[in-house]
Each structure stands twice: as structure tokens, then as C-alpha cells.
Amino acid sequence: MIKRIYPVLADFAVGETSRPMPRARWCLRYQEASCTRMPRFKLSLLVRSSASKLCTMADANGAMGCGLQAGARRESQSELLGRRGRGQRRAERRVEAFENRARQPIRGRGRRRTDVVIYLAHSSLMPRPAPQAVLRRLASTFTQRPSPPKSHLHAPLPSNSFPQGYVLTGLHAGVKKKAGVPDVAVILSTVQDRKTAAAACFTRNAFKAAPVLVSDEILTKNGGYASAVVVNSGCANAVTGKQGMEDAWAMVKATDALLPTKEDHPQTLVMSTGVIGQNLPISKILSGISAAQASLGSDFASWELAAKAFMTTDTFPKLRSRVFKIKGVEYRMAGMDKGAGMIHPDMGPASTFSSAPRQLHATLLGCIMTDAAVSPRSLQNALTYAVDRSFNSISVDGDMSTNDSIYVLANGAAAPSAAVIDEQTDPEAYEAFKTELTDFAADLAKLVVRDGEGATKFVTVTVKGAPSYGDAHRVASRISTSALVKTALYGEDANWGRILAATGSVPFSAPTPTSAAPVIDPSKVSVTLVPADGSAPLPVLVNGEPEKVDEVRAKEIMVQEDFELLVDLKMGEEQATYWTCDFSYEYVSINGDYRS
Template sequence: MPPSLPFPSAALRAIPTLARAATTSAGTTPTPPKPPPSKDHHVHSYSPEAFPLGYSVSSTHSSIKKKAGALDLGVLVSTSDQPCSAAACLTRNVFKAAPVTVTTELLQSGKGRARGFIVNSGCANAVTGKKGLEDAWAMSKNTTSQLPPGPVGVGTLVMSTGVIGQHLPISSILGNIPDLTRTLDDSSKSWLNLARAFMTTDTFPKLRARTFKLGDRLVRMAGIDKGAGMIAPSMGPPQPPHATLLGVIATDAAVHPEALQSALNYAVDRSFNSITVDGDMSTNDTILCLANGAAGKVEDEGRESAEKMEEITEKGNPEEFRIFKEELRSFAEELAQLVVRDGEGATKFVTVRVKNAPSYDIANSVAKSVANSSLFKTAMYGEDANWGRILCAVGYTPLSPNPISPTSVSVSFIPASTLSDSTPLRLLTNGEPEPNIDEERASAILAEEDLEVEIDLGDGNEEARVWTCDFSHEYVTINGSVSTASLYCCGQDC
């Protein structure tokens, strides 16, 4: 047990099964690795009416991935009369990839407006120097040149994901852009193929859509994201001038660029910035949000008119903005959780909830400390209710000058909804181990695919949730036994 554990090891020895070591006796046959569960049920299908109005998409193979026909290049463009509002939350990694830099500059020159985006997978175009920037600009400018004329300075945003330190096959990419723009459409199949064009080590395409009322408008959102490894995002709004998290949310609501950026900041902090697979922040993390104002006005008998929607602002339309902001947060949360569920080699989806904290920031820091703990994540894979590892991670969270009081902390396992008994299993109460813990029930809770750990700091009324997954044998195989280049070029999606 790590020396920073804030409770005596004797307390753990009182419940030997729950605090058992991760070693086996000499001669004991180790348990065979569990295969990751099937993720097929996370692939959803939608009718064409589910997708936001005024967008067209297309995807193709451009020889970035080695397998013939594997989708690795895609575009989304707004077909509305005016450029759409655009907002972005981008990686805070010092080694920002070329497309991150180009997207930042495009948002500034376009004053928060854009035509759409182009995305490639298989090559991150990160740490690629001057040539990388030239290639990212070429992707943007070439795509914009294929679209109907638009306002000066308003261009096509760029995203890339894949292997770091390698140059794009830019000639092949540029040669495929005219075909992409000629084959744009708004079919369900094309939206799903665009989601496939985002994939690297992902095992399934991540596409979601939803509809909600906003004043007298019927508003639609569609979201795509990707990510399975190198996931511990810390993203913020654009600042003045390997695997990755990428995502886009397109909506037909009309939202002013400043309001859209404000809503996206709020949503990302409570969704994508609250997930972790392995604690590694990527060079390419990007979440885009586009709003083109094409939503129809709902009239009698559910019909929608083509009357233009006025742009929402944060101060001018506070109630509509509040509704939109919360819908965006909820939608982003759903998309972010898909990334965790598809974590490399993951067999468990784990929610770490910290409540009764002095502030949201403290609750979030404690939850991330636990969620990023390798000891905790391997215990979840082994279905080992070793709550000492949880407390250890709580105890080393850097919170000065507001340290945690060990005698106020309580820890529980929250059963999954699939179990008949929903009563929380208390492990620790106000710093004291619970006597006579039901080990059989603990094992049943940890055997489920979805797990929740609740940590009560007993020192306030704020709370935060962070979503993570376990560390399995397969995670080590993916990231240690095979080269990254082989994974991106020859893996399941290739």
C-alpha cells in the first residue's frame, strides 16, 4: 500500500479480501485476460430527418490509411446562405498540432464564422514543422476554393488525428478534395461514413443526433467524436496566435459566435474535459461547434417554415441561451462518454463522483486524481474492491491551501441500474472502515460493465463527475507490443 494512504494498513487487513494484493502465490495459474465487451450496441442509426438542416457531408479514402477503401478524409459544409457561427475548444498542450494552429487563426480571421471543416485520420500532422503548417493551410484553402464564393477571411476549419511526427500525403489529400465536394449530401449513410473517417484505434463510429424546441423553433444537433487512447483532454477557447480526441457538434440553431463560444466552453468543461482514458493530453484535441441558423419555425400541425431565425445572444435572449447551453452540455456529455466506453482495451465504464466538496474545482480535481490512478484502474479491471487505492489518490490530490480532512471522507460503490439492489455499498464512513462489508455484493457490483464510485468529502455542497475506464492486458498490448504506426495503418478501422 502506498505510504501516503491516510489510514493505517491494519484497517485494510481487517477485510483481507477487499484489500488483497495484486500478486498471486507461486504456482498459481493466473486468471486469463478478459476480452473487452462488444461495443456494437453503441452504434446508433438515424433517419435523415434527425440531422440538422443546412449541412452536407462526404468522406473518402485518400491513402493515409494503408488498407484500401478505409475512410480517412471527410468534410462537412454548411449550405445555408450565410457562413455559420463557429466556436472551438482546443488542446492546451504546448506542442499544438498544425491543424490546431490553423483552426485558431481561421476563427480569428473569420470573426467566429466558418464554412465548415475538413478532417483526416491516420496522421496527426503534429510536430511536423513548417511543412505541417503549409499542409494544414493547403487542406483548408483547397476545400474553401471548391465551395461557392463566400465572405473574405471566412474559411474551412481543419482537424487531423493519427500518428505524431509524420507528414501527410498531401498530394493525395488535395487530389481527393474535388471529389469530396462533388459528392456532398445529407443522407444518414453519409453522416455515419463521416464518423468512420474520424476513426483511428476506435472500435466503432461515434455519431449521435437529437432534436429539441428552442422558442418557436425545432432545433437539431448532430455530433461526431473519436478517441480511444491518449485521452485526458484539457481544452479551452482559441488563444491569440498520436491518438487524439476530436469532435464536432453541428446545429441548425442560430447562435451568435460569442454566445456559441461561451456555451461551448461551459459544455466542454463539464463533458470532454471530464474524461480520461490514460492521463495523456494530446497535441490535437479539438472540439468544434457550428451553428448555421437553418432551423425551421414550428407552425400548425408540426410543419416547419423556412422563415429565418434570429441569432441568439447571451444577454439579449437569456432564456433561449440557457436552454441551448444546457442542451449542448448534455449532448457533449453523451459524446464524451462514448470515448471512454471505447477506451483502448477497456472492459469497464467507471464514473467517479465527488460530492460535498468546498468548490467545483476541488471536486473535479479529486475525481480526476482517482480516475487517473493506474492502481485504481487496474483494480477495477480485476474487479478488486480495494478502496485503499481510492483513498490514496484522494489523499495526494494537490489542493493546498484547502487540504482534505481524512475524518470527513466517506466512500461508496453505487450499483449499476442493471442490478436489482440499488442501495449504495458503503466502504468508509467519516474516515472509519465499515465493519462486515458484504464481499459477495461488492463482487457483484464490480462484475458489471458500468461502475460508479462515490466519494463524499463532507466539506461543502459542490460536486463533480469524471468518467474513466479500466486498464486491461489489452491496453498494454495495444500501446506496448505493436508500434503506433502499425495500429493506425493496419488496425481494425484500417
């Protein structure tokens, strides 16, 4: 019977069967005999099931026994048994709870799920066995789905769609261990007859990384002008103290040396992404920056190399370009970003324009270049507005990075004789540029969500009928970051109760001297599933009343990679949109193995 129930364990374990447990529950005890490099262990397999299900469950979890076979190395022992001390007592309490549960009557405990609990305990080295680890498997109704293919999200772009007056490249400097993988990017504006305007939105995390602090200082001293960007991936240069600041300034100085014109003030903005708390291999990076001069270019291959140098856990380089016209003048815009995990940005404008409204916005890095001429203040205001409706409206896991940064450079190379776009002197041209920048930033931001770690869904969360944009945005953010909502998305479960619970947990705007704080009315809220193919939406809650949901239709919508969750508060006229993804097994695996 031992061989039939759990063949993997039976290969190394011999022992006796304990007394039968009532109502088809029993305990099989084994005493290891042949292991010479590990202490002897007593293994208990506690099964609550019918006999007909036992073999199936054992086969499904057969891999559990593989790490326990005779002759296992000390590494396996350490991994399986965990650590002593508080962890040991915690494991003991869990085992005791499982044993107490096994003694209880089956009635009222449910019969559809099978629990398998395996614990190990020293049997010969201690007076009383001390459990060190608990491994648990629960039978499930679905299996892990692979992430959808993403190769179609990156394709060659026409070289004439990139803005004029920029050269750039990406190369391997040695920050990343794998040879040949780009980890340093250099972007230069080559325009010499006018200054290149620059704008930035930085993380509002209290632990701002050195490149964030340095870049903010440069923009402040230069009054909103900068001509270059240098990026490294593989090391965040965050929480690195005085040495981190010195390294960031060294990167600025090395990149300034590549510019065609020399200025009194530093002209390079810095970006870093990777592991927090580690110092940069600065000598390798400085050598890489110097070597970049030989490979600078303006074609698609050069832009692609730079985009690849941004990547960490990304699965594809995120690069986009577009051509647009303002008052008959043709301009171009191109940009790249990176991000797949630690994504829930909260960025505000640079200190240069601290009087501008600081909008709420992992690691997420982005750099956008245009050949339009825009005044520094107008460029910053346009970027702040765009970021709030793009990068500030995405979430993969709800975690904000120390390094989040978005930069925009505008060099005016497309039309040297054209007037500078400014919101004061030409509001019409400014609004047109702001719209183009916002749409372009949203395209880049969506790529981050589609490449979310382990993501299998791309979900648009729209909240309408709010008293203000800020209220709508907060509700959409809360829904998008809810772990229960995101796991329901992965399970393709139309669990609108989780959406409603997230909606009701958000505080609305504070009261004003002339009006009370708005309060949500549950009897007016509606929730709808909207398919991306344009077919009929499926209401699941209408004016606070549950609808009789067609589960087949709901499944048809949620099985798709793209769909929308629409929440109508019926409290006002404002609305906001968020883009999010689901939580999968793969997300846990990636972040359990990768130090961020």
C-alpha cells in the first residue's frame, strides 16, 4: 500500500502504519533508514480525503518527496528544515494546529478540498521531535497559465520617425554579469544653436536614489535645460550614501565630455535601475561611457540598443516613435521606458518648478525626446499633466521605487525658425503639444503593464461619475492595486464584490468651507464588465442591486487578455482611467528568486 500511495517517499522510507484514523483519515509514519549525510527524520503524511482520491493527490505532489530522498545534500536539508529559533516554534504551532484539525469530526468541514501536510522532525537527536518545516499543497481547480506572447509588442520602426538632432547608443559595460547584454545607454542632443529644454518627474519616495537627487539639482541650477541623459541598469545606486552621490556626479562629468559644446554647468541627467543598496561598479561604467562615443547613431538600431540598456526584468525593449503636426509644422517624438515589477509610480515635477502642482505618480524609467522647441516651464507643465494620466495611472504590484524618473528633452531641431511653443504666448500650440505628449506617454506606460512580471491580463479600470478627477483617480488606483481583485483577474472570476469592497475603502475629497465632503451612495453604484472586442458590456451590479450574472458570458469576457472594469459612482461628472494586470504564480516565482 505504501508504494501505491506515495511511491517517491516509499523509495527511501520504511516504517509502520499507525492506528487508522476515523472516517477515512489516517496517518502514515515512516522512519528513514538509508540517509547517511543527514540526521534521521520522522516523516508524517496527513491526508484528509476519500481513499479514491488519495493516489491522485499523492501523484500530483510527488515532487515533494524528491528533495527528501536518501543521500540528499546539506543544502537540501537547510532548505527543507528552515532555521531554528522563532521559526522552529512557529513550525511546531502549525503542525499542532494541523494535528488538532485532523482529530475533529469531518462534518461541517467540507469534503471537496484535499489537504496534504508533510512535516519533518528530528527523531533520534532530541527527547521530543521538533518540527522544522511544513510543506502544504492544496488541490486546485485550475493550473498555472503561461504569460501571453509579447514578441509582437516590439518591432522595427522607420528611421525617419525619430526626432532630429539626437544621437544615442547602448552597450555592455559590465554592470550586468551576462556578457553582451547592454547595461549603459548614452543619449545626446547635437543641436548647438539653441539650448535643449528639459523636464522631469521624479519619485516622491523618501529614499530617493542618488541619480534622482543629482538630476533634480542639475535641472534646478540650469533653469530647465539639459542636453544629455546617461542610464545604467543592473544597479540602482540607491541608499548608497556619499559614495553613491560621487558616482552619479562622475557619470555626469563623463557624459558631458561627449557633448559637442561645453557649458559652465553640468548638462547630463542620470538614471539608474537595478538592485538597491549596492554601489555601482563605477570604473566599468565610466569606461563604457567613454567607449559609447564610437557607436553613437540616430537610426533604429541605435535607438533599440539604448532601449535595451534600460531593461532589468523586462522581456522586451519598450520603444515607440510618432510624427505629428502643430500649425502645419511637422515634428517627431520618440521615447523608451522600462519596468515590469515594483510598478506603482508616484512622481512629481523637478524642484525647478516646485510651484507647479505636484501630481501623484517602480522602478519605472522613461526618456522622451522631441525635435519641437518648447519653453522649459511649458515643457514641465505638459509633462506633469501627461505623467499624471499615463505613468501615474499604471500599477503592476502597488510598490513605488526609489528611482522612478521620466525625462523629456526638446531641442527644436525640426524647425529652427519656428516659434518656441509656450502656454502663455500660444495656448493653442501648447494644448496641441500637451495632447500629443500625453497620448505618447500613455502608449509607453501601457507597455510596462503588458510586460508586468508574470502578467496574463491587461485590464483597463475606468471610474466615472466622480465629484473630481482626484477622487476618480484614487478609486481607480485602489481597485488596480487590490491583491484580491488582481488574483480574481488571474482566476478569470467575475467577483464584483472585491471590486466594490476596494471602491468603498477610498476616502474622498476633504470638505471645503462651502461644501461637505462627498460621500459615496451604495444605492447608486454600478459595475460593468466591458469586452475589448466591442461586443455588448455585461452589467454585474446596477444601482447597488446585484444582477443575475450570465456566468458563461462573464467567463467569455474575462478569459480574454484585454478587457475593462467600469465603475460608475453617479456622484459627479469626472472620470479617470488606470491600467493594471493580474497576479499570477509566476509573479511570486520571479520576485522570490530576484533581489530587487
